Amino acid sequence: MISSFPLSGGPLPFKVVLASQSPRRSELLTMAQIPFTKIVSPFDEAEIRPHKNSMGAAAYVSLSASKKASSIILPPSLSSSPVLVIGSDTVVVHDSKILEKPTSNEEAFAMLTSLSSQTHSVYTGVSLHLLNIPSPITKTFHSTTSVKFSPLTPSDISSYIQTGEPMDKAGSYGIQGIGGQFVESINGCYFNVMGLPINRVCKLISEMAKEIE
Numbered sequence: 068m069i070s071s072f073p074l075s076g077g078p079l080p081f082k083v084v085l086a087s088q089s090p091r092r093s094e095l096l097t098m099a100q101i102p103f104t105k106i107v108s109p110f111d112e113a114e115i116r117p118h119k120n121s122m123g124a125a126a127y128v129s130l131s132a133s134k135k136a137s138s139i140i141l142p143p144s145l146s147s148s149p150v151l152v153i154g155s156d157t158v159v160v161h162d163s164k165i166l167e168k169p170t171s172n173e174e175a176f177a178m179l180t181s182l183s184s185q186t187h188s189v190y191t192g193v194s195l196h197l198l199n200i201p202s203p204i205t206k207t208f209h210s211t212t213s214v215k216f217s218p219l220t221p222s223d224i225s226s227y228i229q230t231g232e233p234m235d236k237a238g239s240y241g242i243q244g245i246g247g248q249f250v251e252s253i254n255g256c257y258f259n260v261m262g263l264p265i266n267r268v269c270k271l272i273s274e275m276a277k278e279i280e
């Protein structure tokens with residue numbers, strides 16, 4: 068029987084590197100029982116950020132994820148055997164505006180105010196680079212989830228900002244944390260909103276494992 072997911076296919080024929088410092092993405096790979104090494108990507112998103120609105124969210128997160136994965140410098144211990152590097156990036160889109168992590172409490176307040184009572188989209192780009200094989204393989208995709216917020220009062224928003232949670236989250240909220248209380252409904256992958264659409268990632272990992280067996 069051909070396995071659709073890494074869990075049922077035995078040990079992977081490559082090491083996995085997560086090119087991200089996000090604790091949520093680490094949590095999701097751990098949840099899926101995929102062993103990995105975390106190496107923070109040196110790629111600076113500021114290189115492409117000025118072009119994000121002209122590119123569109125799907126292209127922007129896909130390019131950012133690809134650059135994060137391709138910029139990783141593997142240590143000697145991982146330089147001679149197959150390695151799968153996973154890069155990812157997540158943004159929120161509302162009223163055609165791409166919202167990333169807030170740079171101040173004021174910006175977080177403005178973002179959350181704009182999302183109150185509204186439906187927005189969360190885009191996550193993922194790029195998987197299989198290296199140290201005769202013909203390297205790259206698979207890049209994006210996933211989208213619609214999220215509906217309940218009405219938020221200024222007091223709701225201020226209290227949430229005081230927790231500190233919004234400051235390292237795209238769109239200024241974390242669905243898996245305190246900010247989850249604001250979410251009325253979602254349409255699409257919940258884990259995509261966390262930062263990694265784990266179902267599709269696992270399917271691609273399994274596919275790429277078969278390609279080099």
